Amino acid sequence: MALRTIRTMGRAGDNASGKKWFAIFVGVIMLMSVAGFVFSFNPSAQGSNFRYGGLEFKQAQQGFFTTEANGKQIDFFYRPEDVSDIYMPGFVVEKLTGSRVIYLTYYWNSTLAESMALLQFDAANLLDSLHKVFAQAASATENPFGMPVISCANATSFIPVLLFQEANNTAISADSENPDCIILNASSESGLTRAADRLKYALISGKAGGGRE
Secondary structure, eight states: OHHHHHHHHHHHHHHHHHHHHHHHHHHHHHHHHHHHHHHHTOGGGGTOOEEETTEEEEEOTTSOEEEEETTEEEEESSOGGGSTTSOOOHHHHHHHHSSSEEEEEEOTTSTTHHHHHHHHHHHHHHHHHHHOOEEEEEESSOOTTOOOBOOGGGOOSSSOEEEEEEOSSOEEEEOSSOTTEEEEEESSHHHHHHHHHHHHHHHHHTSSOOSOO
């Protein structure tokens, strides 16, 4: 009788131990599944960081990319290769980075004015920190902010102008009437975002080409 009881307890103990290890196994599988789910929704955890133009880009939890220039954070929404299709001839970068002073101007009353102002700020930081070019903020028309009024008509070979404006296309090129004025056209908010990244990557690399280093 006692022997039968001991054997019964042994079988019960083995059964409990088996259930314990089965529970641990299931728990590990669930943890691995959760970890995989989190990684799939967190691109930065998948090695999405990259280097371009000698700068390191890190992807934030929100999905955009960020780097630093002159101690200031510069944000990007696209990778270099994702905006390389936007037309931009090579002489544009040479014109923007080859002078000591440049005007950055836009229409302050544009529907895209807020994003243009941010691009003006980012481009000025990149020109100053990477190319030692002083970028003066301006407006293409009379404005309530006291900014100087600068348009393509004011562009010279010594002081070029970079103008941001709304248009029916998205491209970056020289003004047809004044090659010392570079115009960034954008047809929408998303178009401006892409064109802005295209321009900033070009200023970082010092050339108009796209693609990751």
